[in-house]
Amino acid sequence: MKKISVLFALLFLSFAYSQNKFDIASVNSFQEELNKEFANAKTSPLLAADLKDFESLDFFPVNEKYFVNAKFTRTPKEKAFKMKTSTDRTPIYVKYGEVDFLLNGRSYKLNVYRDIALSRKKEFKDYLFLPFSDLTSGAESYIGGRYIDLKLPKGNTLDIDFNKAYNPYCAYSPEYSCPRVPLENDLDAEIKAGVKKFHD
Numbered sequence: 001m002k003k004i005s006v007l008f009a010l011l012f013l014s015f016a017y018s019q020n021k022f023d024i025a026s027v028n029s030f031q032e033e034l035n036k037e038f039a040n041a042k043t044s045p046l047l048a049a050d051l052k053d054f055e056s057l058d059f060f061p062v063n064e065k066y067f068v069n070a071k072f073t074r075t076p077k078e079k080a081f082k083m084k085t086s087t088d089r090t091p092i093y094v095k096y097g098e099v100d101f102l103l104n105g106r107s108y109k110l111n112v113y114r115d116i117a118l119s120r121k122k123e124f125k126d127y128l129f130l131p132f133s134d135l136t137s138g139a140e141s142y143i144g145g146r147y148i149d150l151k152l153p154k155g156n157t158l159d160i161d162f163n164k165a166y167n168p169y170c171a172y173s174p175e176y177s178c179p180r181v182p183l184e185n186d187l188d189a190e191i192k193a194g195v196k197k198f199h200d
Contacts, residue, residue, distance in 0.1 A: 145181035165194025
C-alpha cells in the first residue's frame with residue numbers, strides 16, 4: 001500500500017505541475033549570450049590570460065529531461081540572513097520559497113532566495129536566486145556549485161531549466177565575491193546540464 005501511495009504521489013506531481021514545455025531555442029540563446037558576455041573584455045569575468053584564447057564555455061549536452069515543472073511553495077515568514085560568500089562580504093538574502101520537482105523518477109526539494117538589496121531595483125524586483133550543488137560538483141562541474149536565475153511565479157508552479165545553470169564568477173577569477181551554495185541546496189543527483197567547470 002505504501003509503494004502505491006508513493007507512486008500515486010509521484011504521478012500526481014508529474015501531471016499536476018506540468019505547465020510549460022522545454023524550449024531548446026531558449027537554451028541555445030542562453031548559451032550564445034553567455035559566450036558573448038565572456039568574449040567581451042568589458043563584461044567578461046575571465047582573467048586576461050584566459051580571455052586572450054577564449055572561444056566558448058564548455059556546456060553539457062542540452063537535455064530536455066533537465067527541464068522540470070516544479071511545485072512552488074511560498075515561505076513568507078522567513079527571516080532575512082547574511083549569505084556566506086567566497087569572501088568576507090555577507091549580503092542580505094531571504095529564503096523566498098521552496099520548489100519540489102521530479103527528476104529521473106525521484107523527488108527533490110530546493111530553496112529559492114531573494115537578494116534584499118537587488119530586489120529594491122526595478123529591473124530585479126521579480127528576480128529569484130537558485131544556487132545548487134550536485135554530484136558533478138568538483139568533477140565535471142565547478143566545485144562551488146552553480147546558479148540559475150528565476151522569476152517570481154504568478155501561481156504555484158515554477159519552471160526550472162538546469163540547462164541554463166551557470167558558474168559563479170568565482171569559477172573564473174578570485175577577484176569576485178560569490179554566494180556559497182547553502183547546504184540544504186546540495187542535490188543527491190548528477191545534474192549533467194548547464195555550464196561545466198572552466199579549468200581542470
